Amino acid sequence: MTTTPGTEIVELTDGVFARLHEGLTNAGILIGDDSVLVIDSLRVPSFGRDLIKDVKHLTDKPIQYVVDTHSHWDHSWGNEEFPDSTIIGHTNCRTEMLDLEAREWWMNRVVSANDPWSEEAKGVRITPPDLTFDTSMSLYFGGRQVELIYLGRAHTSGDIFIHLPDDSILFTGDVAQDGGVPFMMDGYPKDWVETDSRLAELPAERFMAGHGPVGEHAAILEARDFIHTMMGGVEAAIADGQDEATAAKAVTEAMSERFGGWRGFDRVEDSVAYAYRQISS
Ligand SMILES: [Zn+2]
Numbered sequence: 224m225t226t227t228p229g230t231e232i233v234e235l236t237d238g239v240f241a242r243l244h245e246g247l248t249n250a251g252i253l254i255g256d257d258s259v260l261v262i263d264s265l266r267v268p269s270f271g272r273d274l275i276k277d278v279k280h281l282t283d284k285p286i287q288y289v290v291d292t293h294s295h296w297d298h299s300w301g302n303e304e305f306p307d308s309t310i311i312g313h314t315n316c317r318t319e320m321l322d323l324e325a326r327e328w329w330m331n332r333v334v335s336a337n338d339p340w341s342e343e344a345k346g347v348r349i350t351p352p353d354l355t356f357d358t359s360m361s362l363y364f365g366g367r368q369v370e371l372i373y374l375g376r377a378h379t380s381g382d383i384f385i386h387l388p389d390d391s392i393l394f395t396g397d398v399a400q401d402g403g404v405p406f407m408m409d410g411y412p413k414d415w416v417e418t419d420s421r422l423a424e425l426p427a428e429r430f431m432a433g434h435g436p437v438g439e440h441a442a443i444l445e446a447r448d449f450i451h452t453m454m455g456g457v458e459a460a461i462a463d464g465q466d467e468a469t470a471a472k473a474v475t476e477a478m479s480e481r482f483g484g485w486r487g488f489d490r491v492e493d494s495v496a497y498a499y500r501q502i503s504s
Contacts, residue, residue, distance in 0.1 A: 225280075226242070226276075226277045226280060227244075227273040227274075227276065227277055229244055229245045229246070229247070230242055230243065230244045230245070230273075230277065231243045231245075232252070232277065232280075232281070233437055235390070235392050235429060235431070235437065236387075236390045236392060238253060238254040238255070238365055238367075239251075239252075239253050239254075239367075239387065239390065239392060240252040240253075240254075240281065241431040241437050242274065242277060243431075243436065243437070244265075247265075247266070247270075247297070247434075248263065248265055248266060248270075248297045248298060248433055248434060249263070249431055249432065249433055249434060249435075250262055250263045250264075250265060250274050251263070251290075251385065251394050251431055252277075252278055252281065253364060253365065253367070253369065254281065254282050254284065254365060255284070255287075255364045255365030255366075255367075256365050256366070257284060257287075258284050258285050258286065258287035258288075259278055259282060259284050259285065259286045259287065259288075260286075260287065260288040260289075260290065260362070260364055260369070261274065261278065261286055261288070261289050261290070261305075262289075262290045262292060262385055262394050263289075263290070263291065263292055263298040263299065263301075263396075263433065264289050264291070264298070264299055264300070264301030264302045264304065264305060264310075265297065265298070265300075265301040266296060266297040266298075266300055266301065266340055266344075267300055267301065267340045267343045267344050267347055268300075268301055268303055268304050268343065268347065269340070269343060270301050270340070271301025271302070271303070271304035271305065272301075272304055274301065275304065275305075285307070286305060286307075286308050287308060287309065288308055288309050288310075288311055288362070288364075289302060289305045289308045289309070289310045289311070290310075290311045290312070290371065290383070290385060291310060291311070291312035291316055291352055291383075292382065292383060292384075292385070292394065292395075292396030292397070292433060293312075293313075293316055293319075293378060293379040293381055293382045293383070293396050293397065294312070294315075294316045294317075294319035294320045294325075294351075294379055294381060295329070295378075295379065295397065295406075296329045296333055296344070296347075297433075298396070298397075298433055299312075299316075299320065299349075299350075300344065300347045300349065302349075302350035302351075303347070303348045303349075303350045309353060309354050310350065310351070310352045310353050310354065311352055311354045311355070311356075311360070311371065312351070312352030312354075312355055312381065312383065313352075313355060313356065313357070313373050313381035313382070313383050314355040314356065314357050314381065315376075315379070315380040315381030316351070316352060316355070316379070316380075316381030316383070317351040317352050317355050317381075318380075318381070319379060319380060319381055320349055320350075320351035320352075321351055325409070326349060328409070330344065330345075356371065356373070357373065358372075358373055359371060359372045359373065367387060367389060367390070368387070368388055368389055369385065369386075369387060370385070370386040370387075370388060371383050371384070371385055371386075372384045372385075372386055372425070374418045374421040374422055375414050375417055375418040375421065376410075376411035376414040376415070376418065377398045377410065377411060377414060377415040377418040377419065378396065378397045378398045378405050378406070378407070378410045378411075378415070379409065379410060379411075380411065382396050382397070382398050382418070383396070384396070384398070384422065384425065386425055386427070388426065391426055391427055391428040391429070392427060392428070392429055392430065392431075393425055393427035393429075393430040393431075393443075394430065394431050394432075395422070395430050395431070395432045395433070395443070396432065396433045397432065397433040397434065398415070398418065398419070398422065398432075398446075399419065399422060399430070399432060399442075399443050399446035399447065400432035400433070400434055400435045400438070400442075400446060400486075401430075401432060401435050401436050401437070401438025401439075401442040401446075402435060402436075402438075402442065402445070402484070402485050402486060403432070403434055403435045403485055403486040403487055404449070404482070404485050404486065404487035404488055404490055404491055404494070405487075406487075406490070407490075407494040407497060407498070408493065408494070408497055411501075412450070412453070412454055412457075412494070412497070412498040412501055412502075413454065413498075413501060413502060415450050415454070416450055416451055416454050419446065419447040419450050419451070420447065420451075422443060422447065423443055423444055423447045427440055427443065428440055430442070430443060434486070435486060449478075449482055449485075452477075452478055452481070452482075453474060453478060453491070453494070453495060453498065454498060456470075456473070456474035456477055456478070456495070457470060457474060457495060457498045457499050457502060458502065460473060460474060460499070461499065461502060461503060467496050467499045467500065467503075468496070470495065470496075470499050471492045471493075471495040471496040471499065472492065474491075474495045475491045475492040475495055478491060
């Protein structure tokens, strides 16, 4: 099976696939009796079309559902390529996608990065979920129970988890990755601590995050420990009277022994400074 260059499709269990994209954004694919559910539509329309092509390698069944793990561009700006599908997301995910200020902030970042997709991003028609929920939603899809779960704010205000309880499989979006530091600069680091504690309770032998490889449950616990350690450090630094820059350096330094080898560790210092501002404001 030849898929889009840079991607690899891993079958997690019968009819459940992780489409991993090296260095970019992952998507999930669930094949039901008559149709398909995909998790995340990816960064710009052409990436959504590549995903659709790769789904067609697996099955002729139509894509009935697109689930947005959260509002971020690299997960949801392919939504417009799925006009016949129901797009599902958290209520706050929809709100964030309709927020003109947030949209502009992201558009500026993506366009000014001069990446291969920056030009295409200018023409994206942002298409928010048309079916939303606040706490949880159950789908019975292909003889399988699919739980969409909200556990509180974390990476965004509307992160959801896709849990397959019978298969012990979880899709975590960007909240918890296997050995990767999530982007935090528009997130809710204080709430993230509690959300991660709840996430760690969901039974999941294996999980796919929005970025990086398929992980095992121990990696979710590591991701939780990362946020707990970071926020514990920030709180201690504030209690100690450290200023923002000193705290950012000290907390990053303290975390480097355990987490220094993670993807994106170079963004930790800025993230600590951001968390410091969030807590002290
Ligand atoms: Zn994200």
